[in-house]
Amino acid sequence: MIYGVYIVSKSGGLIFHHDHSVPRIETEKTFSYPLDLKLDFDKKFITVVFGQRDGIFVGHHLMAVNGTQVNGTLLEDGKEVKEILEKEENYPLNLRFCRPRMTTNEKIFLASMFYPLFAIASQLSPEPKSSGIQILEADTFRLHCFQTLTGVKFMVVAEPIQTGVEVLLKKIYELYSDYALKNPFYSLEQPLRCELFDQNLQLLLDNFEKNGITNI
Template identity: 75%
Template sequence: MVIYGVYIVSKSGGLIFNHDHNIPKVETEKVFSFPIDLTLEYDPKKVSVAFGQKDGINVGHILTSINGVAVNGNTTEEGNDVKELIENEGNYPLTLKFSRPKMTTNEKIFLASMFYPLFAIASQLSPEPKSSGIEVLEADTFKLHCFQTLTGVKFMTVAETTQTGMDVFLRKIYELYSDYVLKNPFYSLEMPIRCELFDANLQGLLEQIEKTGITNI
């Protein structure tokens, strides 16, 4: 069982903390003949799949190597232009490796801001008064668990669908937040959390869960 990450969202919907814990690296390498049956987008910082998917290569995946040579932006480590290599029939067959890109901080901030109104809508749609909003959001490959405090701060974790005891885990994180963050006289509720003691104790909690299980924390 795996916990992928932890997120804390402020009362106003801003992402104030995130921690990537055990996100699997997804890579796919394939030999292509000319022309390749994927549509690529050539951005100055990356080459990504814009259309088409096959054999584990999906839209949004980025090109990381050509014939074993790493790709940085639009060029290889040897200084060759990626677009020229791929569009030149004489270079084929080519072995291209693609990987799922790591989510950027800006993307995480955007997702947190999207979850905030969804949580509010869920509370309003509930037939019962004083709904707690979204507590579990389940997909086919993960579950998002959410715990909202009385002050409106949301603690969220993304884990495998089989991971149990996430409600206990989120309350343990809240205890760490109360002990190491809220007791700081210079901290404001809307500020990003930058606290080494909180980071260290959260990492220790995650490692303890991996070793002993959620029921022993």
């Protein structure tokens, strides 16, 4: 499974991102009174700000109470979620939490953080002219990076067991060359907004997940 594709300019700016198969991580638990999580009700979503347990972490959003969907700080029937959580007689309560998707600003920040890490890895390498970070591996994903001669970085985030990503990265670069670099009005530092690139990238990723590297 491919989770996402990112393109970072030679100066470290995020110029393209595409969420492909990002899993929706939800955790549902039954809580007794008093609730041992601290929640923030002052924002668009009800968010965990202190305490974590059983797969529920700080930053997760409250999505449902006893199977009823939460919209903002209200249930679907219009009741205030805060009032329900504060009354002991309502317990035990079945609460479902969800990890929020990254915002565009968060993706821009992470891309800017990866840029200096890539440069540091190149300098720390005992080998001359190191290519920097090619694979960054965690327990739940792998980040694969391919840097072009112009310094533009293509990154694919995938499952740890996913194979053939190196070939996929070069195919994405071919699409970038065809639909971005051949456009006389496109600058390497500006965000990539091209409908044909988006459509062909989606087809490429779908085909890769379905057939592997042999038919892309």
